[in-house]
Amino acid sequence: MRRPKDTLKRLTDATKSKVKEQADSGEQLVSKAKDLATDVQSKYVESGAKEKVDAFQSQISRTFDEISGEAMYQLVQERLAEQDRFNDLLATKLHEALERISKLEKQLADK
Numbered sequence: 001m002r003r004p005k006d007t008l009k010r011l012t013d014a015t016k017s018k019v020k021e022q023a024d025s026g027e028q029l030v031s032k033a034k035d036l037a038t039d040v041q042s043k044y045v046e047s048g049a050k051e052k053v054d055a056f057q058s059q060i061s062r063t064f065d066e067i068s069g070e071a072m073y074q075l076v077q078e079r080l081a082e083q084d085r086f087n088d089l090l091a092t093k094l095h096e097a098l099e100r101i102s103k104l105e106k107q108l109a110d111k
Contacts, residue, residue: 065071
């Protein structure tokens with residue numbers, strides 16, 4: 001009759017062995033999957049398909065921007081910023097002119 005300790009050791013060793021086999025098998029699968037992914041990616045780039053997809057995506061993006069009005073929106077934003085700068089300049093010049101008029105009126109009143 002086998003002792004329980006020996007039986008437990010054999011079961012533990014067998015379990016460790018199976019786990020190691022599965023881990024090794026899993027590592028091999030991961031390695032193969034990585035190699036396959038690298039190979040597919042390099043063939044994708046080498047075939048010129050990536051360039052065509054990128055160009056197509058860029059064209060779609062530009063078309064979408066035109067359709068959505070993004071380009072027009074940016075133009076309006078630029079024009080509004082320019083108008084704000086012009087309004088600030090105009091307000092400054094008006095203030096300066098009003099100060100000069102006030103000084104001239106004061107000089108005329110003093111005479």
